[in-house]
Amino acid sequence: TQLLEQSPQFLSIQEGENLTVYCNSSSVFSSLQWYRQEPGEGPVLLVTVVTGGEVKKLKRLTFQFGDARKDSSLHITAAQPGDTGLYLCAGKGAQKLVFGQGTRLTINP
């Protein structure tokens, strides 16, 4: 069974700080997606990374896929209250999309 572990599970920081959240597995994935889920809403896709070592940037968010395609990270620079939400990673496994349990991020003004 392929599993994705996200860390930390909870993170609360002040506006303007930087942060990194992680998505790790012992399995190899052909691609990995990051979603953000805001309170009362469904997850929304932020980015998909496909190639080992790939780095993608979305404004203040930087996503990296590990060289071995077993892990990924999301770095947020100068976090803002609008970044608050549940961040989910999802890896494409042999048969299906496997989700991590999420990192719940709170940015305090």
Added chain:
Amino acid sequence: ETGVTQTPRHLVMGMTNKKSLKCEQHLGHNAMYWYKQSAKKPLELMFVYNFKEQTENNSVPSRFSPECPNSSHLFLHLHTLQPEDSALYLCASSRNRDSASSYNSPLHFGNGTRLTVT
């Protein structure tokens, strides 16, 4: 407007009730999914429909019964649920089943139905 609409947004039901969750997508997708989201657990895939045919049932108890009359509509019929079934039920769609995890056709989720079983 997410393109995937779920109703109702909230539902409270007793263990002996029968209720249905509805999902409608306006994206022209051919695959639709039901996921269960519980606190501190990964999203659990329940059912998958591709071109109206059920392609996956991930060992879901028979008290959950899906129905997909066409590619735009998906239902989840509920009966004799248990308190541990309380969760957020998310519907999603994608262009087709094989594209669900491809870079050019991800999952589009609805806002979910928050179900409480008393």
